[in-house]
Amino acid sequence: MTKKANFAFGPGVVVRGVVFRENRWFVWADGAGARSCPECGGASASRHSWHVRRLHDLPIQGAPVVLELRSGRWRCLNERCARKTFVERLTTASPFARKTRRVSDLVRLFGHAAGGRTSEKLLARLAMPVSDNAILRQLKRHSYERRDGAPLRAIAIDDWSWRKGFNYGTIVDLERRIVADVLETRSAKETAEWLKQHAEIVVVSRDRCGRCAQGVRQGAPQARQVADRFHLPAELARKHERHMTRISRFAGRPKLPAVPGDRQAPLRGERGLR
Ligand SMILES: [Zn+2]
Incomplete structure (x- = not known):
């Protein structure tokens, strides 16, 4: 089954054909992006060859979509430009993306x-x-x-679960509220090495993890370490629960007689005890 169709692949992408094969949709399309040299900015109308990319796109009817996108490689006509050819740029995908x-x-x-x-x-x-x-x-x-090359001044280090049972470090830029980096391990050594590359950091927010504190001491001794505000109320609630459980025990909580066949419900707050 092959037919022509209109798809929303973005501006400058013209679909030439679609086929459903091996449980996938294959779409052939031509791109007509910006034909200006990325080096010197000069426009070109002299095609050198075709450049074909395979891109994964959003599924159709639950089946994967492979977009085979053909775009032109153009000659730069500026004799003083170091670049001889370039591929036209499309908004559909980043350069080299799959x-x-x-x-x-x-x-x-x-x-x-x-x-x-x-x-x-x-x-x-x-x-x-x-x-x-x-x-x-x-x-x-x-x-x-x-x-965007802006210096990092205040960061937070927190856990991020990469695989089940494996927690790794996320560095968050607190001023811009974006993820600044993802560390593949969360050891003190890797944290310290990352911090040494950012001597401009003055505040590090972190949880109570000892390895993290050690990493900050080694990698950014100039930075002030502060407690992550998420962990402050969490710790307060845990302490409060333990305290109330202890008071309840001393006061002697009345218990109803157990009914045969019923499971005894655990006292509220029991899991806070150690
Ligand atoms: Zn050029």
Whole structure:
């Protein structure tokens, strides 16, 4: 089955054909993006050759979509320019990306919300197969793009579950409220090495993890360490629960006689005891 159709792949992308094969939709399209040299900015109308990319796009009817996008490689007509040819730029996908921009955005959102391995399973179920390593790369690339070269002054270090049972470090820029980086391990050594590259940091917000504190002391001794505000009320609630449980025990909480066959419900707050 082959037919021509209109798809919303973004401006400048014209679909030439669609076929459903091997449980996937294959879409052939031509791109007509910006034909100006990225080096000197000169426009060109002299095509050198075609450049073909394979991109994963949003699924159709639960089946993965592979977009085979053909775009022109053009000659730079400026004799003084160091670049001889260039590929026209399209808004559909970033240069060298293997996914369309909208799929990359979804991958990043899933990665932030659910971590690597869980996102890999969910995205596969949604017909957008991506490996957990690709999800991590997407997160890191996005954080670098948004940093915009601005210095980091106040950061937070927190856990982020990459795989079930494995927690890794997320560095959050507190001033811009964006993820600044993702550390693949959360050891004191790796934290310290990352911090040494950012001598401009003056405040580090963290949880009560000892390895994290050690890493900050080694890597950013100039920075002031402060408690993450999420952990302050959490710790207060835990202490309060333990205290109230202790008072309740001393006061002698009245118990109803057990009914045969009923399971005795645990006292509220028992799990706070050690
Ligand atoms: Zn040029």
